[in-house]
Amino acid sequence: MGxxxxxxxxxxxxxxxxxxxxxxxxxxxxxxLETSRAHIIDVLTYxxxxxxxxxxxxxxxxxxxxxxxxxxxxxxxxxxxxxxxTRIRLKVFLADGDVHIPTATVLWNGxxxxxxxxxxxxxxxxxxxxxxxxxxxxxxxxxxxxxxEFPLEDPNRVDKKDYxxxx
Amino acid sequence: MQNHPVFTDNDxxxxxxxxxxxxxxxxxxxxxxxxxxxxxxxxxxxxxTIGYIHRAFEKIAEHRPFxxxxxxxxxLNYCSSPINNMGWHMTxxxxxxxxTPKRVDYLRVIVMxxxxxxxxxxxxxxxxxxxGAFTGFLYMMEYREAIYEIYEEVCGSRLTTNIxxxxxxxxxxxxxxxxxxxxxxxxxxxxxREFESLFNRNRIFVDRTKGVAAVTAxxxxxxxxxxxxxxxxxxxYDVRAMEPYSSYEDxxxxxxxxxxxxxxxxxxxxxxxxxxxxxLIEQALVKLEKEPSDIFHADVPDFYLPPKEDVYNxxxxxxxxxxxxxxxxxTPTTEVYHAVEGANGELGFYxxxxxxxxxxxxxxxxxxxxxxxxxxxxxxGMLLSDAIINMSSLNVIAGELDA
Numbered sequence: 001m002g003x004x005x006x007x008x009x010x011x012x013x014x015x016x017x018x019x020x021x022x023x024x025x026x027x028x029x030x031x032x033l034e035t036s037r038a039h040i041i042d043v044l045t046y047x048x049x050x051x052x053x054x055x056x057x058x059x060x061x062x063x064x065x066x067x068x069x070x071x072x073x074x075x076x077x078x079x080x081x082x083x084x085x086t087r088i089r090l091k092v093f094l095a096d097g098d099v100h101i102p103t104a105t106v107l108w109n110g111x112x113x114x115x116x117x118x119x120x121x122x123x124x125x126x127x128x129x130x131x132x133x134x135x136x137x138x139x140x141x142x143x144x145x146x147x148x149e150f151p152l153e154d155p156n157r158v159d160k161k162d163y164x165x166x167x
Numbered sequence: 168m169q170n171h172p173v174f175t176d177n178d179x180x181x182x183x184x185x186x187x188x189x190x191x192x193x194x195x196x197x198x199x200x201x202x203x204x205x206x207x208x209x210x211x212x213x214x215x216t217i218g219y220i221h222r223a224f225e226k227i228a229e230h231r232p233f234x235x236x237x238x239x240x241x242x243l244n245y246c247s248s249p250i251n252n253m254g255w256h257m258t259x260x261x262x263x264x265x266x267t268p269k270r271v272d273y274l275r276v277i278v279m280x281x282x283x284x285x286x287x288x289x290x291x292x293x294x295x296x297x298x299g300a301f302t303g304f305l306y307m308m309e310y311r312e313a314i315y316e317i318y319e320e321v322c323g324s325r326l327t328t329n330i331x332x333x334x335x336x337x338x339x340x341x342x343x344x345x346x347x348x349x350x351x352x353x354x355x356x357x358x359x360r361e362f363e364s365l366f367n368r369n370r371i372f373v374d375r376t377k378g379v380a381a382v383t384a385x386x387x388x389x390x391x392x393x394x395x396x397x398x399x400x401x402x403x404y405d406v407r408a409m410e411p412y413s414s415y416e417d418x419x420x421x422x423x424x425x426x427x428x429x430x431x432x433x434x435x436x437x438x439x440x441x442x443x444x445x446x447l448i449e450q451a452l453v454k455l456e457k458e459p460s461d462i463f464h465a466d467v468p469d470f471y472l473p474p475k476e477d478v479y480n481x482x483x484x485x486x487x488x489x490x491x492x493x494x495x496x497x498t499p500t501t502e503v504y505h506a507v508e509g510a511n512g513e514l515g516f517y518x519x520x521x522x523x524x525x526x527x528x529x530x531x532x533x534x535x536x537x538x539x540x541x542x543x544x545x546x547x548g549m550l551l552s553d554a555i556i557n558m559s560s561l562n563v564i565a566g567e568l569d570a
Binding site for chain 1: 217218221223225226227229230261386388389390391392402404409410501502503504506513515517519527528530532536537540541544569570
């Protein structure tokens with residue numbers, strides 16, 4: 001089977017989920033959808049099990065932090081339909097302080113460590129995850145270090161200020 | 168998954184012992200810790216602990232300009248760092264819309280396939296060592312050295328190569344590099360054939376590997392396996408064939424696929440991939456003859472650092488040098504996912520850019536990290552000695568596991 005056009009893909013998903021799933025662009029030809037945490041597992045299940053789409057391969061789960069947004073934490077899923085050679089990206093944005101999202105381990109065993117990594121670095125809590133512990137950082141760490149409130153360099157440093165360089 | 172009987176805590180006859188396999192154990196070839204519950208020599212359960220060499224590359228990358236992230240990618244899979252370097256360069260080129268000349272693409276194919284061979288040499292050689300055959304390893308390691316010498320000619324370093332630049336290479340391949348490459352292409356197939364004749368039908372080796380840690384295609388897909396491991400389980404997913412990058416579509420090569428998903432299948436798939444890599448390099452050398460021999464980078468002065476002589480003697484080069492180093496050049500605000508076929512599987516770079524000099528967020532999809540998570544579940548019921556060779560055949564590289 002050939003590649004599914006993004007438009008066709010979007011039409012199929014919209015027919016199933018109407019306005020619960022919105023397209024937020026196609027950067028470099030990769031259809032990117034946004035949904036809410038109430039529907040993410042339904043959407044993933046549909047994408048995985050639909051006989052024509054067959055997004056059976058979970059490429060990655062990760063997150064991103066936009067501290068200035070109201071919904072600051074975005075959880076990002078990359079799926080791949082090996083049969084159709086088509087990729088899709090799904091995003092769910094969560095308000096900081098209520099970063100709960102249902103786990104995708106019910107669909108893919110491989111989601112286990114990806115979600116643990118996301119929890120470790122962003123503090124996203126995957127409800128129903130069988131073993132949600134830190135994975136790369138030490139167990140007694142309290143921070144989630146990939147969040148933007150943890151700058152890598154000392155913020156009081158003055159020798160790298162932009163105004164020294166006319167910016 | 169396993170046919171072996173599994174004893175549990177409820178069994179009154181059983182007396183379990185706990186074994187800390189790792190973090191530094193000579194049989195694990197890296198920093199891996201597995202706390203195993205053993206019943207005699209049989210593994211009842213295991214828990215993997217990872218992160219011993221976590222270096223926060225994703226965080227560091229948020230503070231570095233694009234061209235300074237290349238040395239970080241070296242240290243992911245350090246057995247085949249050129250693939251990581253090239254994957255990163257191609258991600259940035261995709262983001263910036265840079266078209267590379269065909270000659271650059273072919274040179275990249277040569278370097279990436281050499282890296283794949285170097286990685287598979289280590290993996291298959293060490294698999295032999297772990298099953299008690301040291302000879303093959305010694306024969307093969309000689310050619311990893313030959314590959315490292317080619318890297319030295321191309322970029323000056325051996326292990327953490329930092330090879331190439333955004334847009335191409337920092338210098339052209341010299342004649343010594345091509346001569347060494349031709350010598351390698353002439354001599355390596357003889358040794359590889361010898362290596363295969365030592366192992367492929369060796370009774371001891373086959374008995375130790377066949378049927379060990381067999382994984383079905385469904386299990387492999389459910390655990391998001393990729394690369395030789397997934398192909399050994401029977402799924403013909405290869406990024407080079409499905410989403411060709413760096414002009415792989417111009418080449419003819421086969422994607423070897425196994426049937427059993429066991430250690431023996433993985434060994435055979437990796438050996439066959441080395442043959443295919445040799446084919447690709449030979450084709451690339453033929454294609455290079457038709458390309459102008461002085462082009463080794465794209466014409467993108469906004470992003471390609473000019474040579475130092477030009478910076479000192481040429482006004483434009485000095486301006487570009489300053490603008491690149493100071494990060495004065497605007498970049499598009501968008502996000503990009505680019506995957507390359509690393510030696511261990513799909514190596515993906517997810518780059519979110521906010522228009523600045525460094526990424527807003529960079530995530531590495533590291534095949535070793537994702538492949539390794541099945542290790543503890545699949546070891547259940549396995550003999551300890553089988554679990555050791557299973558780990559060698561997964562070819563988990565600690566640097567890529569922990570990022």
